[in-house]
Amino acid sequence: MDLSLSPADLAFRDQVRAFIAANLPADIADTFHQAGRHSFDQMMRWHRILYQKGWVAPHWPVEHGGAGWSVMQQHIFDSEAMAAGAPRLRPFALRMIGPILIHFGNDWQRERFLPPMLSGAEYWCQGFSEPGAGSDLASLSTRAEHDGDDYIVTGQKTWTTTGQHADWMFALVRTDPQADRPQKGISMLLIDMKSPGVTVRPIVTIDGDHHVNDVFLDGVRVPASHLVGQENKGWDYAKFLLAHERVTVANVGQAKAEIGLLKRLAQARGRLDDPVFATSLIDLETDMSALEVTNLRMLSQLGPGGDAGALSSFLKLRGTEIQQRISELAMDLMGPEAAPWQGGNGDARLGPERYGTHGWLFSRAFTVFGGSSEIQKNIVAKQILGL
Numbered sequence: 001m002d003l004s005l006s007p008a009d010l011a012f013r014d015q016v017r018a019f020i021a022a023n024l025p026a027d028i029a030d031t032f033h034q035a036g037r038h039s040f041d042q043m044m045r046w047h048r049i050l051y052q053k054g055w056v057a058p059h060w061p062v063e064h065g066g067a068g069w070s071v072m073q074q075h076i077f078d079s080e081a082m083a084a085g086a087p088r089l090r091p092f093a094l095r096m097i098g099p100i101l102i103h104f105g106n107d108w109q110r111e112r113f114l115p116p117m118l119s120g121a122e123y124w125c126q127g128f129s130e131p132g133a134g135s136d137l138a139s140l141s142t143r144a145e146h147d148g149d150d151y152i153v154t155g156q157k158t159w160t161t162t163g164q165h166a167d168w169m170f171a172l173v174r175t176d177p178q179a180d181r182p183q184k185g186i187s188m189l190l191i192d193m194k195s196p197g198v199t200v201r202p203i204v205t206i207d208g209d210h211h212v213n214d215v216f217l218d219g220v221r222v223p224a225s226h227l228v229g230q231e232n233k234g235w236d237y238a239k240f241l242l243a244h245e246r247v248t249v250a251n252v253g254q255a256k257a258e259i260g261l262l263k264r265l266a267q268a269r270g271r272l273d274d275p276v277f278a279t280s281l282i283d284l285e286t287d288m289s290a291l292e293v294t295n296l297r298m299l300s301q302l303g304p305g306g307d308a309g310a311l312s313s314f315l316k317l318r319g320t321e322i323q324q325r326i327s328e329l330a331m332d333l334m335g336p337e338a339a340p341w342q343g344g345n346g347d348a349r350l351g352p353e354r355y356g357t358h359g360w361l362f363s364r365a366f367t368v369f370g371g372s373s374e375i376q377k378n379i380v381a382k383q384i385l386g387l
């Protein structure tokens, strides 16, 4: 595959660079360059800036507010934005439920929900996993029962990322417990997080932060108009969505930018002369380049509305392994400065957040969320290798 940029792509890259240079707030870029983690507010500020420019959902069709960019243009934008230190926009609305509503929703749902997703006026979370249903998602037990024109939803969702900020949740619920296969009795509902009966309880993860939540649904009334597509077809929509989720979790643009940052930090500390460190870094860069090519190949296959298939599992597997190796090498580079907390009774953080113990601890989750590595290997074995 030819990865060199055409004159049109080069002109597009220059346009993107100029826009980012003029519009990415300095404090947001600094957070990345100091190897920090962007806050939720910084991410939403960047979301709104991109929205004003019409670039917040470049992969959506133009008629629904997208930018109509080619695969190569999306790749260029992603690489340039990440290298400049921009935050990664959260995928839940833009990459998950937005495309689902475009493909499987009805006109009313598209008119009601897509504009505030684009502007950032409404924020979404994903309600799939439950305490007894993670890898085996089809065993989920949250029930939705008919009551007049509504559903009454009762159950528990867990690991709900940024659920504490969410206005809406797209959730998988069981609508037919008698179906002959568990996958057949599942529907997708759009749930207003402000509805009576919704309780969000924080889960503090191993890095000491609040990224995820339990969400309790206790007799929550959901209008039937908030059913996505057809009743009991939710599993089909979920499969479409999960293949897209794996591509975003692979996070190629950001990993590339982080390796660049790691290299600059290593140079500043004289570690590029250390042959062991330098070899690890080169190995990482080489694997990253291979992943980048695979990513582009896959995005080209995808096309508008295409199906990523099992290749998305491969990309998720490799992408998250690379992200973990970045965190490990960063820990090696930072040495004692990677320690998470100041000694004594202070609670001030030491050293860089993403490249310290905090980042390393949270990176353990990369090979779990979006489907664990073992599950991705099962998919690759069955669907690519035919085992």
Ligand SMILES: Cc1cc2nc3c(=O)[nH]c(=O)nc-3n(C[C@H](O)[C@H](O)[C@H](O)COP(=O)(O)OP(=O)(O)OC[C@H]3O[C@@H](n4cnc5c(N)ncnc54)[C@H](O)[C@@H]3O)c2cc1C
Binding pocket: 125, 126, 127, 128, 129, 131, 133, 134, 135, 136, 158, 159, 160, 161, 162, 211, 212, 365, 368, 369, 370, 371, 372, 373, 374, 375, 378
């Ligand atoms: C930080 C974080 C954020 C998340 N955000 C969200 C979110 O926003 N929304 C949401 O719905 N979910 C979210 N999740 C949940 C995530 O999708 C699940 O954790 C994941 O699918 C694994 O499910 P589980 O935790 O129940 O583990 P289990 O399914 O219980 O798996 C436990 C272990 O067994 C292995 N295993 C299970 N089945 C098999 C098998 N068939 N073959 C081989 N090995 C197997 C797994 O690989 C894993 O190592 C998040 C998780 C984390 C950690």
